[in-house]
Amino acid sequence: MEATRDRAAWLKGGSAQCNIPAEEREAPWRLVLLGAPGVGKGTQAELISERLGCCHLSTGDVFRAAKTLDECERSPALNQALDCMRKGELVSDETVLSMVKERTKCLRCGGGFLLDGFPRTVAQAEALDELLESEGLALDAVLSYEMPIEQIVERLSGRRTCSECKAVYHVVGRPSKVAGVCDHCGGELIQREDDRPESVKVRMETYERSTMPLIDYFKARGLLLPVSALGTVEEIYSRTAGALAARRAE
Numbered sequence: 717m718e719a720t721r722d723r724a725a726w727l728k729g730g731s732a733q734c735n736i737p738a739e740e741r742e743a744p745w746r747l748v749l750l751g752a753p754g755v756g757k758g759t760q761a762e763l764i765s766e767r768l769g770c771c772h773l774s775t776g777d778v779f780r781a782a783k784t785l786d787e788c789e790r791s792p793a794l795n796q797a798l799d800c801m802r803k804g805e806l807v808s809d810e811t812v813l814s815m816v817k818e819r820t821k822c823l824r825c826g827g828g829f830l831l832d833g834f835p836r837t838v839a840q841a842e843a844l845d846e847l848l849e850s851e852g853l854a855l856d857a858v859l860s861y862e863m864p865i866e867q868i869v870e871r872l873s874g875r876r877t878c879s880e881c882k883a884v885y886h887v888v889g890r891p892s893k894v895a896g897v898c899d900h901c902g903g904e905l906i907q908r909e910d911d912r913p914e915s916v917k918v919r920m921e922t923y924e925r926s927t928m929p930l931i932d933y934f935k936a937r938g939l940l941l942p943v944s945a946l947g948t949v950e951e952i953y954s955r956t957a958g959a960l961a962a963r964r965a966e
């Protein structure tokens with residue numbers, strides 16, 4: 717399946733277009749990814765997107781892309797969102813939802829989608845349900861990546877992200893071929909501001925308080941597919957693909 721790396725419409729919003737054909741693919745996947753920061757969700761999202769053809773839509777990436785705008789080009793709501801992000805706190809549901817609603821065409825895309833980092837609260841999950849229903853769409857599954865907390869902290873401290881294309885690496889677990897340089901686009905690899913120790917602590921607490929309840933929410937709707945996030949990237953992907961194949965076979 718052809719890779720769907722073009723996320724212009726998602727990252728920029730507004731009238732930006734991507735190069736994914738709009739026609740419906742056969743059985744496109746419409747997925748949500750859940751998991752604490754650092755479980756390797758972003759890496760799995762890239763693989764799923766490449767191999768199953770659905771677009772990787774990360775709300776965190778939209779906020780990070782907005783950081784590159786001049787301060788005067790950003791709305792007050794966006795500046796406030798970036799401030800929350802720096803501290804590792806959640807951006808308000810209102811801001812996140814208006815940003816997602818502006819990008820509804822990405823949910824409608826015939827290639828399917830893979831939501832990463834959204835929904836993050838039960839209120840966001842309810843709003844997503846409404847949005848999809850109004851478009852005549854439904855989720856196929858919610859993949860929930862699970863890992864013990866000590867390993868999560870170790871992962872976050874070694875995580876590096878491409879400043880250009882947002883590809884994710886780890887200094888030990890998934891190094892780039894040339895240290896500090898992205899394999900895909902040659903961009904500089906950086907440590908995200910919110911991967912610093914003081915932000916990581918807040919993010920883990922926030923995850924437990926706001927995002928864990930989503931597991932029950934999606935379980936009650938029969939959508940939850942728990943996946944162990946231990947092992948190599950390929951092992952985790954193979955569990956993911958197996959869980960999705962079993963879901964389609966049901």
Ligand code: AMP
Pocket residue numbers: 753774775776777779800801802804805806807808809812832833834835836837840910919
């Ligand atoms: P992520 O890359 O998904 O870990 O997101 C990075 C940061 O962006 C989070 O720590 C939040 O500050 C903000 N953010 C991203 N998505 C959401 C969301 N759905 N709800 C609230 N805040 C979000």
